[in-house]
Amino acid sequence: MRVNKFLTIYENLVERIQSGNIKPNTKLPSENELVEQYGTSRETVRKALNLLSQNGYIQKIKGKGSFTLDVGKYDFPVSGLVSFKELAEKMGKPWKTIVCELDLEKPDPYIQKQLNINGKDSVWKIARARELENERIILDKDYVLQSVVPTLSKKICEGSLFAYLEGELGLKISFAKKEISVDEPTEEDYRYLDLKDYKHIVVVKNYIYLEDASLFQYTESRHRLDKFRFVDFARRGH
Amino acid sequence: MRVNKFLTIYENLVERIQSGNIKPNTKLPSENELVEQYGTSRETVRKALNLLSQNGYIQKIKGKGSFTLDVGKYDFPVSGLVSFKELAEKMGKPWKTIVCELDLEKPDPYIQKQLNINGKDSVWKIARARELENERIILDKDYVLQSVVPTLSKKICEGSLFAYLEGELGLKISFAKKEISVDEPTEEDYRYLDLKDYKHIVVVKNYIYLEDASLFQYTESRHRLDKFRFVDFARRGH
């Protein structure tokens, strides 16, 4: 075994749930049974089950067992950190990315503040319009520290920036803070998007951190009102 | 000790971080040191630290230690499940709740679908306008299964519905699914809110589940555009 036991158990169970092999609202094998099935210890099984619980796959009930939840309704999971490319593919819709801007620049004061840097650091600015069903409905503006990402190309930006950062550069993205609000469109929004007559735009600000807790990217996703949707799963308490 | 060890350790550390006793971006004691300080085992300490990590208080780095994050920017944590009352109090602003409607009724087809019931079940409908700084900016419409909550009063709705459900009735709320979108205002919105000239409204749909994974409440929070804000903290991967 090279990989994590609890992760492989988790992935195996996710697979079985998503494929319908284990049906919604049915009882999973008990922890002790899973211990035997996977030939491991109970704490390891419990680690896998807690992951399933956190991610909304199952509900654990003391004295009764673990039950699968109806996970079918997650048709647009913006929850967590998901790139546009992953998302569009999951929805199976035709999509296109248009790279509007790609520049290395000294950031303006607002971006300096968002990234918590001073004017000396260079920043990549990427502006990309996202086209779904022949309408440009999302404008993604990324600001990436050049000290972390030395080189970038139009080709990379047309694909998945995330895949490049994690795959090619080996960066490990650890967590993100997200803020959703509504604002008035800027000139840029009108220029790059098919905004129709909408007088407002949904703004999602993303602050993205690496494994060492350093902030390295600020992204502003600007969504046309009627096409915006955000889904979240939250457990209460602790 | 009556209570959970790992929870008391967690709460103790949260307290120390939020009070500034432990400053942002500093190193916590190592796990082994915490084992000694709290007189417990390492797995228990790790359970507390993992909770801190999940909730955005610390970042754990292999080989180096656990470091506090700058948690100061969480001034409006709608993330997770938080009631309006808890929120308003946290912000320290004057707020008021106006109960617009309180009825026991047979739900219309849309609500039946949301709650996954048929027309025979009775449902409490509660409509409440939330007033902040003399403007009614949020309309909360709650639909609660009468089979779970037999009685309700105007007085209860003026306070915190959550506090009543969890405190008085002893219901245990386990998790919720949330969906954010933008829609056009209804007549109801115009009647109960100070909508100004805004032609759209932010809609947050909440599906709230009990410990046994049964859906018992559907809530629609309708926010005036300019006052809407949603903050989320998300860890990547697993």
Place this chain on the structure above:
DNA sequence: AAGTGGTCTAGACCACCTT
């Protein structure tokens, strides 16, 4: 009473970082 999940322990080995 038997089965279930929740908590806790003491110890082990590993991978990573620092010195």
Place this chain on the structure above:
DNA sequence: AGGTGGTCTAGACCACTTA
């Protein structure tokens, strides 16, 4: 080499549910 967090184990006791 020593310290750190990450994983895993085998066993224990508890609280809750069901029969």
